[in-house]
Amino acid sequence: MDRVIGIGCICLFAAGALFSHAAFGAAPADGFRVVDYFSVLSAIATAIAAYAAWRAASAAQKQSFDTAMSGRRQMYRTHLESFNEWLDGIEADQQIKFYRRHELYESMFPKNRNPALDFTDTGDTEISAWVASFENLAAQACSLKQPDRRTVEHWVSDYMFLSWHMKFTNLNPDMDQIRLDGRLASGISRENFESVLPVMGSVLSSLSAFAFIGPRSASRGVTSEFRAGFLDFIDAIQINSWHQHQYG
Incomplete structure (x- = not known):
């Protein structure tokens, strides 16, 4: 020049x-x-x-x-600080623990860290995908038909992967729980399987509220049919290590 x-x-x-x-x-x-x-x-x-x-x-x-x-x-730093304060509040309310918070922020606001892109406080469509996955889990738990073991296995797996995307855990990894393939801690146990969806729904609703996306997500509970199918799945794991899954 x-x-x-x-x-x-x-x-x-x-x-x-x-x-x-x-x-x-x-x-x-x-x-x-x-x-x-x-x-x-x-x-x-x-x-x-x-x-x-x-x-x-x-x-x-x-x-x-x-x-x-x-x-x-400065906008990015301020927004990230507000995000972490928001997560602190969710942890206190729901008795859960977030991990790799920066990755969660990047998933929800992928453009904000790059100064060449426009800053936005509206979340990414990834959050809407989480909501859709949660609604599918909630619908399966309300089924009036008892699910077979394969269906429950997929339900547990889908819950585990969604909690990974949302970067939180509601159960200490050292506590007894379903371990898919014998090693992957699912966060679901015999004692908490009826409460995992209400907690996840509240966490997802809070994240969506921070990102100004969508209505509140809520669980409708579990039916007696789903409960019977889930307990049969856990029994099969504990007695026969069904499909190499473990409980403990």
Whole structure:
């Protein structure tokens, strides 16, 4: 850019000299007159003024950009701090624990950390996908038909993956619970399986509220049919390690 400006200044200087020469009608044999000196000085002054104006505009533009970037970063930091305070409140209310909070924020607000993108306090469509997954879990728990073991296995797996996306756990990993494939802690036990959906619904509703997305998510409880199918699934695991799952 500096090279382009320099060439422009030279062109301004040359144009001023040529204009002066043409205006005053100097012939080649006339020599270099006093008026020509003033013309040369005028051309130099014009070039210097143009360069100074460009430098001032460039400095102002850089200052404006730096100010905008600083404001953008401050918006991100303030929003992230508010997010963490919000998560603290959810933990206290629901007796759960969030982990890798920055990853959760990135999932909900994927554009905010990049200063080249527009900042937004409205959450990503990923949250709507979580809501849809939760509604499917809640609907299965309300089924009037007793689910078979494979159906319950998928239900437990879907709950586990959704809680992973939402980056929270409601059961200490060392406590007794269903361990899919013998190693993956599901967060669901014989004692808490009827409460996991109400808790998840409250957590999801709070996250959605922070992101200004969707209505409140709520569990409708479990039917006696689902309860019977779930307990049969756990019994099969404890007695026969059904499909290599474990409980403990």
